[in-house]
Amino acid sequence: MNPEAADPRTQQSWKVDVSGYSVDLPIVAIKPDFAISLMMIIDLGVKFGDHVGRELAAKLAPLKPDIVVGAATLGIPVAIEVSRALGLDHYVILQKSPKIHLANAMEQRISSITSKGEQRLLLDRAALPLLEGKRVVVVDDVVASGSSLKGSLELVRKAGADVVGIGVILTEAREWQETLGADCGLIHSLAHIPQFSRAGGETWEPIPGT
Numbered sequence: 232m233n234p235e236a237a238d239p240r241t242q243q244s245w246k247v248d249v250s251g252y253s254v255d256l257p258i259v260a261i262k263p264d265f266a267i268s269l270m271m272i273i274d275l276g277v278k279f280g281d282h283v284g285r286e287l288a289a290k291l292a293p294l295k296p297d298i299v300v301g302a303a304t305l306g307i308p309v310a311i312e313v314s315r316a317l318g319l320d321h322y323v324i325l326q327k328s329p330k331i332h333l334a335n336a337m338e339q340r341i342s343s344i345t346s347k348g349e350q351r352l353l354l355d356r357a358a359l360p361l362l363e364g365k366r367v368v369v370v371d372d373v374v375a376s377g378s379s380l381k382g383s384l385e386l387v388r389k390a391g392a393d394v395v396g397i398g399v400i401l402t403e404a405r406e407w408q409e410t411l412g413a414d415c416g417l418i419h420s421l422a423h424i425p426q427f428s429r430a431g432g433e434t435w436e437p438i439p440g441t
Contacts, residue, residue, distance in 0.1 A: 244268070300325065301323075304327070333353045341379050354390060374402055
């Protein structure tokens with residue numbers, strides 16, 4: 232890591248109420264005039280994970296899912312906590328790192344607002360019996376551009392799953408709506424966050440309409 236590299240974190244934060252649980256998210260600059268509020272669920276503690284798991288499970292339970300699917304990395308704790316709250320034992324994780332047991336994995340290409348370049352989602356073929364013909368809910372931490380989530384949906388559908396719902400902790404801005412199209416109707420979320428610009432000043436302000 233280059234110690235002289237500029238820190239993208241600003242001195243501002245954005246407070247969001249996540250179904251009764253208040254968190255302050257650091258505003259992080261993606262470009263000189265564009266920033267997002269960054270939620271790293273793995274840094275927010277066990278109580279937050281338990282809270283969002285129970286709240287998302289309450290929204291998804293009426294859909295009677297057989298199994299929960301999440302994508303690495305930040306979707307993993309969401310999938311675990313939602314599965315736990317739903318009383319389910321098994322869950323499926325879509326991987327991004329090419330591991331030895333994934334040499335013959337099903338694959339989907341994706342991109343993300345918080346990751347550089349194109350990535351791959353990998354589904355272990357050993358997990359196919361957990362998905363084929365099953366009622367599946369796909370979960371993640373945040374949906375922003377919608378590309379990662381769309382890739383997850385396409386991959387589990389290739390595996391023969393019936394996607395009955397999508398659970399996310401946060402929706403960010405509006406770009407995901409165009410990306411997901413008709414699948415927007417499957418979204419269940421706990422809160423919404425805007426994106427930010429400085430508009431020529433020093434203070435980051437929410438972009439209107441986001």
